[in-house]
Amino acid sequence: MRPLRPADPAWVGRYRCLGRLGAGGMGTVLLARGTDGTLVAIKLIRPEFADEPSFRRRFRREVAAARQVTNRWAVPVVAADTEAEAPWLATEFVPGPALDETVAATGALPEPSVRTLGLRLAEALDAVHTAGLVHRDVKPGNVLLAPDGPRLIDFGIARALDDTVLTATDAVIGSPGFLSPEQAAGRPVGPPSDVFSLGCVLAFAASGRRPFGGGPVASVLYRTVHNEPDLGELAGPLRELLSRCLAKDASARPTTGELRNAWHDAGAAAGGWLPGPVTHLIAERSAGMLSLPPIEPTQVPHGAVGSEETTTAARGGTPYPPSGTFGPPHQGPGRTRRRALLALLGGGLGLAGVGGGVLWWNGRSASGTADGADPPELAALTVAFQADLGGPLAEVADGQLRGAEVAVARHNADEQRSFDLVLRAVDDGGSADEAARVAERLASDDAVVAVVAATSPAATRALMDPYTRARKSVVTVTDGSGGNLNSVYTMARPIDALQLRPIVALLTSGAVDGPVVLVDDGSDYSWEITRSARTGLLGGGPEVIPERARGGDAELRDAARRIAGHAPGAVLFGGGWESAAVFAGLLAEAGYGGLCLGTQAMHDPRFAESAGRSADGWLVVSTVTDALAAPSAREFSEAFQEHHGEPPPPFAAEGYDVIDVLARCVEELGTESVDHRDVVEVLRLTVHQGAAKQYAFEEENGLFVGDGVFFYQVADGAFRFLGTEVPDDI
Template identity: 50%
Template sequence: MQPLGSGDPARIGTYRVLGRLGAGGMGVVLLGRSPGGALVAIKLIRAEYAEDASFRARFRREVDIARQVRTRYAVPVVDADTETASPWLATEFVPGPSLADATAATGPLPAASVRALGAMLAEALDAVHGAGMVHRDVKPGNVLLALDGPRLIDFGIARALDDTVLTATDVVIGSPGFLSPEQAQGRPVGPASDIFSLGCVLAWAATGVRPFGTGPVEALLFRTVHDPADLATVPAELRPLIEACLAKDPARRPTAATLRATWAEDTPADGWLPPAVTHLIAERSATMLALPDIEATQADAAATRPVEPPQRPLARRRLLTYVTAGVATVATGGSTAWILMRDEKKQPPSAKPVLRLGLQADLSGPGAATGKAHEQGIRLALAEHNARKDRAFAWQLTTADDGGDPDRATEAVRRLAADDRIVAVIGATGTDAAGAALTSYDEAGLTVLSVLDGDIRHMNRVFLCARPSNAMQMYPVAQYLGLHDLDDIALIDDETEYGRQVTRLFGEGLRGTGGRTILPATIPPDAPDIDARARAVVARKPGAVVFGGEVKTAAAFARALSKTGYRGPRIASQAAHDPRFPAEAGAAADGWLLVSTATDPLAAPSARPFTRAFRTRYRTDPPSFAAEAYDATHLITTCAEALHRPNPTRHDLTPTLRKTTYKGISKPYAFEPENGGYVGSTGVFFYRIASGRFRYLGSDPGKV
């Protein structure tokens, strides 16, 4: 990292700028830190390039598409501002070196590492191509190395930037020596162009030289189009697939999916790089993570005063006044169905304006228990508000059942967004459904507040994350390990996007600033050899086992780990705070320590009035995330009341929500004004499983 230049900003959006990571013809890449402490790489575009209206249009489109790329081996866009004088975008920060820097410092990679590199980059390109993009600049400098795999950067964005200023015919877009023949000739390119570039990158990784030599650009371009690649020094075991990637005819090159399937067995569980590169990554990670302290974040409460939730439960008769009275089902084609449920045969008194709140949730699929908990918490909060004599307006609820399916989510959200009476939405209860829906919410300017989804890729101008992100929720786990002086941490990743977010920053932090030894391992969903993988983990004698991944794999791993006889500390992330984990793991789940962003309203003193009211209305104890949905509803209500307008709109509400602090029954709420991320050091709670039940331990790792 280099010091900031005289013209570099000290802040971009809500990010504090720490230094320069690089510079190019169109702008600079800066290292930033969010108010919550997350490091990001910020690409800041020079203002002169942003004056072109076509640039902004393409930039918006590409940023939107890039958010949809779902792969652990591509760096995701987490924030962007396409409308400011100097547009910028922020991606997750990877502290390791580029492939170009690593090979320059330590020499070519061994054949096994190159095969693994090819498998993981093929997976990244498969996701990029699946999102409708062509990278067009796959080169060693755009591949960052980490201990758990490479990260492809600048996907989709290079296209937007280059298309804006390079509009003349016969212009070459890409990096000579790593571009395809069709790029060299200025012809249209497709996914096969990236495969050719991947072949060049793998040849470079194996030999340290470009397969079409060096020299003037014109000579490189000529050899790329007309001459065969020089692969004489490429190990024989790698040559056939690299040659296939470097076919002159795009139609003869394998697809990324084919390469991924061919090399799948070469995707390693750990230790995919030689020791010299691993040491280089560790050095750079430690240097980059030893940065200035996080600045305290103060939420702006000017828009509305912090409000305590109602402390007096309503009588049962009053609570039942606005119970749901009707259900209507509308077919939308195929298997997609959108379900509306209204509170509304007994309408609130007409003397008051009526606002609509939306709920997007999985009410009929695998996450139905959580979706219904959301709905119950929301309906209780709305009933409490509508029973107030001093209310300025009344609420009605419209629900959209997405079944946890991205396709159904897209159609459901379009219908929610089309109803101008809906001023805000709470949801979704599934990460994939949330991601699929964001574009429609953004286009409609309709705020969506999520109490469950902490995927940082989903943050944009209308998204509000009412909980710490997937990565940030692991900080209390790091504190717990330190307080108990635990080392040799077996860190298990299930190879899902969620698992990557949970484990990557956590592992790097433990290595770089905690000085601990990490024993990485991967257990993909439905792994047929899970028992053998669990034995391999235990054979390394870990001081603690931390699992970051989805609930189904967590349960299977817990059973496999139990068979080994391991009885050391076992810790899992929020995905395991799900009734399916103890149900599927059985006795093997007992003793596991979990972190979750859901409080236990039965144990939290601040939630006692809510618990009494919930039991009165539903005749059962409140489930996980009902209290958070209840809080979210009162937060939205508070902001709508603070506007002092008879009929506030969705466009009025969005900026107010981002500037509001609110003390809920589960946690305090405040948001980063620029990207809607959760602000605060609280909001993560510990649980331990005993006799198949989750026992609440509080938020202090020192008392666990």
């Protein structure tokens, strides 16, 4: 458990909040104690998601259904408020560790433990399905371990979130590596989907490995749909039964009743069902709950959230706000300073930070002190900008750097700032060796609080190890592969696979008459794009035809003629701008004049220039905004023009936003001092509306959450910004 953040409520309903159990793109999970002394886990949904009326309706329905689930191994919903500004539900708290944490700490479970785990989870899922629910997110993180058996959690919310939020796994609810093929393909799901996920969980518990591997989300989803599971050295009846659970055909999987019958004899060992190291881990967690503080009389607000008015409530010795409301923590001097800084952030200004140890807020105005003495010298925060400033990515990196410079200049010009901001640019040339040397130097520099990375894929991989060891945040708006995810890496842009979300929506909208041809140019990037598109289109829509366009002129010309011969309704090219420019010319030469699509690797002026008239009409999606055309970037564009004397280039708005995101992150710490290691954690909990897009992240892996993908159309040798949707007349 971690301490509450200043923005967290002190009370939710009749529950006093004690700490944080976790957080993610949808909201926060809090540990709380009821007025009767019982501990509960409260899932608090972010208000912006609750603004969707359809979400409210589903949430009401699913909470009502979840309350009907009665099973010892399914953690029950004990309270909820579906009408609150931030809806919430409370479940019984289980102090034991989650299965994924347990396997990471103690290794794979022995087969008798796996059999008991399977029996109890099958019983829990049977109760969930009987209540008319499909869990949709059976994963190790949703399985808690207790001395008498496991507990399944989160069955009261997964379905309500479906169709409300598109997560980093594309238009699916669940966790990559534990999804069923029908979930991965975006098709309707039923109880067999939960059985498949249960098979993945049990295979993980027995082997310590995910049966469909790791890596980029799109690759995991593709393997889930098309590849056989890797069950390693599992043998005998356990392997046979898990193989049936993991059948691609949902009708071939066993039911929860069949699983219960297969493992009926495992229940006899449930009292001592776990090995010693796991039992010890559970005991440590349970003992930790004994040190939680009791509920004490305090100042509790009555009225709207954030009100300054407070009253002392000690009737019966147990204060709590009226049912259905919740209030913020006690308002002290630190909160006053935090509100002042938040006001600066509302204007796109303000940043605080730390070096290797602790940087203290000085809490004073730049205009002087109360007694007229000279103000103390401002503390300085350094953000390093490690980039390929002299190699192939120089133009992209330079655009980001110049945008970041505008953010720094605006911050340091504010008279009420509590610190100065320093931006340190370091060129690694896109070289892996040089990137590693630069990273070692910056990782050990106590003045550097975070790093913005704008370099080559090879250099990005090389720089991760030093920053990971130093526990220093690395943020990127350049790398979209998702292959470098770890504990310190945060992607301030959608991963490459999520570029396909608006394209898939367009291709399945009924606007395309004819098959869709997916063209792979042989590059790794193109392979990921075309496989992700094929997975996204599996759920229905037009016929999908995969094609390859690689080799010399003769091979490419033959491929273009073959593709045109399919009479496609649309062609999606998966490669970069150079191969796309050649392909566009050959496709036009072959007589095809229909819809052509590409992704961010084609969003380069050189594509339109090289392809000439052949590129006209192509639609390209990109995670980079056009600061001159996007309404949200108007103020930034004016500031950039004033600072640099010219319009902002591509990536400038994103470079500006990265600084503002880090600012909001540090502000969220809301404490008198900040340790740079906290930035890693809080950055992933930060939500910020920037000039280019809204930024939010998955806490567990640092992936970008939300939209952030824009359409462009090529016309007269240039890219025309269309925004987040394609106009009807295109």
